[in-house]
């Protein structure tokens with residue numbers, strides 16, 4: 552229906568439908584805007600993101616390689632299908648939220664990928680964090696099929712995904728941004744247009760490199776303070792009213808017992824996996840090499856997260872770097 556909405560816009564002299572142009576509730580186009588949205592990848596992030604689309608009244612066409620991830624949605628009456636191609640057959644607006652570049656390539660270009668059955672005029676939004684070069688390649692393939700691809704990776708973590716307060720960094724053709732914003736605005740409070748396809752990924756990679764560095768720094772500072780005899784809650788309070796304050800210290804503190812509702816309060820379960828952080832730092836490393844940019848602390852952070860994966864932390868949230876440092880203390 553995205554295509555017909557665009558045709559609707561074209562007929563009225565407006566090339567694209569946008570939130571600003573949203574028709575009155577109950578009109579044909581308002582009803583048409585609630586046609587099914589495809590969602591592929593219902594993991595830590597995709598699950599709450601898809602639920603926010605449901606809350607906004609969008610029926611979903613769901614697929615995940617891990618069938619258990621779909622069960623909750625099936626129980627809620629959403630349609631679960633057996634491949635990304637089947638999603639593309641039934642929905643012409645699709646969001647993908649997958650772990651890595653390889654998974655995204657599989658979901659789009661694989662034997663049963665989206666491109667096998669994508670309809671002309673479809674809007675495909677990839678919110679996974681992947682290599683910007685892969686986003687550009689996927690965009691070319693999608694364009695050949697007469698559809699539109701945008702990269703829209705997110706920042707904010709599982710909490711923001713649940714509350715619908717993610718930040719989306721969007722790359723792609725600017726004229727398509729409004730159409731993407733209609734869906735992304737249901738899941739995020741900030742939807743930022745970054746430029747050509749791949750620039751959303753570029754912004755995301757820079758953010759996550761800084762996040763990794765600040766998380767390691769917070770864990771080191773908290774651990775040192777504790778060893779110097781400070782109460783961790785008091786130290787966190789002081790950092791958060793001082794110049795050392797950052798997201799890792801005030802929203803996602805890595806020390807168990809300092810905050811509720813964060814992975815450190817739950818044995819580092821859920822959240823943003825250490826493997827995913829190591830992957831993002833690898834993307835930063837590759838980008839730094841290709842652009843000849845010095846990233847000394849980014850490279851060190853990459854080594855630390857890779858080492859954590861090798862030492863059994865891969866399934867834990869990335870704030871478990873605090874626990875990792877504690878274990879290193881014995882050496």
Ligand code: NAD
Nearest residue numbers: 592593594595596615616617650654679680708709822823
């Ligand atoms: P996750 O591993 O929890 O979920 C990914 C889901 O994708 C899983 O359910 C998996 O079964 C499914 N999947 C994998 N390959 C598939 C395929 N080919 N087809 C269909 N489904 C497939 O990962 P996540 O934490 O939800 O992260 C998703 C993306 O978002 C990653 O790129 C990550 O870097 C990024 N991200 C995560 C967070 C976070 O806090 N978790 C925050 C920002 C960005």
